[in-house]
Amino acid sequence: MIKQGIIIALSIITLIGCKNETKKAEVAEVTVENKVEVKTETTQEDYQVGSQVPNKLVCMVNNAYMGKPQMPVPVNGKTYYGCCQMCVGTLNDNETARTAKDPFSGKTVDKTEAYIVLVKKEGDVAYFESKENYLKYNKSK
Structure with a gap:
């Protein structure tokens, strides 16, 4: 029974994808009368639509706030972020993946230098030249 509980708990933790809205980290396991209880705590900042979000929490290929640190991708002395190996490859190989259009000015901005804002509760972000433009x-x- 305990082994099954541990296996189920580990399976659930393994299946949590990078696009989940709320990320959880395992904190402790407690055995109580042949039951395994997994305690968790929320690790995601509470960003609202309209909030600036840190570069490192954004997949710059999917243009999505991911809620956890992404893989750093150094290119030409700047650090971009991707959620998977495919995104890492895209950021390395495709210059257009490293830039975005400022929705206010229409100018092209480098994603590492942009003011990044959460624009939809589903995680979509937009890149602005500055806070003033936003x-x-x-x-x-």
Whole structure:
């Protein structure tokens, strides 16, 4: 019974994908009367739509806030972030994956230098030249 509980708990932890809204980290296992209880705590910051999000928590290929640190991808002295090996390859090989269009000015911005904002609760992000551009964009909506 205990072995089954441990196997189930580990299986669940293994199946948690990188796109889940709330990421959890295993903290402790406690055995209580032949039951295994897994205690968890939330590790994700509580970012709201309109919040600036850190570069390292964004997959810059999918343009999505992931809620956990992504794989750093150094290219030409700058650090981009990807969620998987395919994204790492894309960031290394495809210059257009490393840039985005500022929704306010229409100018191309490097994703490492952008002011990144969560624009949808599903995790979509937008890249702005500056905080000022984001504020002007938000005001004009």
